[in-house]
Amino acid sequence: MDTQEQAWDEEAAERAVAVLKAVADPSRYRLLWALSGGRELPVSELAELLGAHVAATSQHLARLRTAGLVTTRREGTRIYYRAADVRGLLEEAQLAAEAGDGGTGPGGGAGAQDAVAVVRERATAARPAPVRRPALGQAQ
Missing domain, CATH: 1.10.10 (Arc Repressor Mutant, subunit A)
Incomplete structure (x- = not known):
């Protein structure tokens, strides 16, 4: 058999676990789903989609941003969120x-x-x- 085992990389494993932990919440999963496919939305619209408060939605988005799963773009006073390729x-x-x-x-x-x-x-x-x-x- 000609398969090669990928060498264990502790740092890569830690990053992967951080990503999985960030997604391991129904609200964050739904946020990523809403933003996947190239959609870009402000926090107010995302909060409306979730049926949650803007503050709670912002906290979820901050966790996703820390994990590298979402990026932001500022336009005036609004911040727009976009998901990475998730x-x-x-x-x-x-x-x-x-x-x-x-x-x-x-x-x-x-x-x-x-x-x-x-x-x-x-x-x-x-x-x-x-x-x-x-x-x-x-x-x-």
């Missing part, structure tokens, strides 16, 4: 939740192993095939 992360989280759920609701599903298998399968399918080059001196 749509794939959000979709994979949904897929993992559905696989772990078995489609039967909380606690009644196939388990985390099935969720991991589905996510790995999708990641493998999206990965391009390795390019095989002939060794030096071999005909092409």
Whole structure:
């Protein structure tokens, strides 16, 4: 088998965990979903979408910004928020939740192993095939 294990990178793992923690709140997940796909919205509109206070929405956005998941742009007195390229992360989280759920609701599903298998399968399918080059001196 010609697979290579990716070396463990403690810093990368810490950053990944920080991203997952930032998304691990229903309001923040919904904010990212609303902003994904290139949408750019001010905090007042995002608060309205959530049905939450502007102050609470601002705190959620600050947490997402700290994790590098949203960026801002100022126009006059308004600040507009835009999500980084997170749509794939959000979709994979949904897929993992559905696989772990078995489609039967909380606690009644196939388990985390099935969720991991589905996510790995999708990641493998999206990965391009390795390019095989002939060794030096071999005909092409």
